[in-house]
Amino acid sequence: MVIVAMDKKLSNKIVRDIKQKILSGALRTGDRLPAERDLAEKYKVSRITVRHAISRLVYLGFLQTLPQSGTFIADFRKNASLELLVDIISSDEEVDKSILIELMEIRRIFESYCAGRAVIKMDEY
Secondary structure, three states, X not given: OHHHHHHHHHHHHHHHHHHHHHHHOOOOOOOXXXXXXXXXXXXXXXXXXXXXXXXXXXXXXXXXXXXXXXXXXXXXXXXXXXXXXXXXXXXXXXXXXXXXXXXXXXXXXXHHHHHHHHXXXXXXX
């Protein structure tokens, strides 16, 4: 149980670090992430821990993995999910103001769409 908690803590550290590099522009859309082995050496963790971090970043929309090609920085602005918006807004990390404005616009569009769908559904009953 202690090992799992340590693994999660280390994985979260990697997520925060890579996410910060993406949000600051140090890593740009299309950039290839180093191999898992190299990331494991850099962060002094196991490859499993690196895989967990990468999986979380893929889920949030920051990364995309392509079989036989590697892991790349995704265009999170285009593919932003609600989870990504919540993650960025709730983090205490410094985020570029333009990114927040774009994500808030996505939220506004999403909320308008949901409200419209709710009205349609309500009219059906």
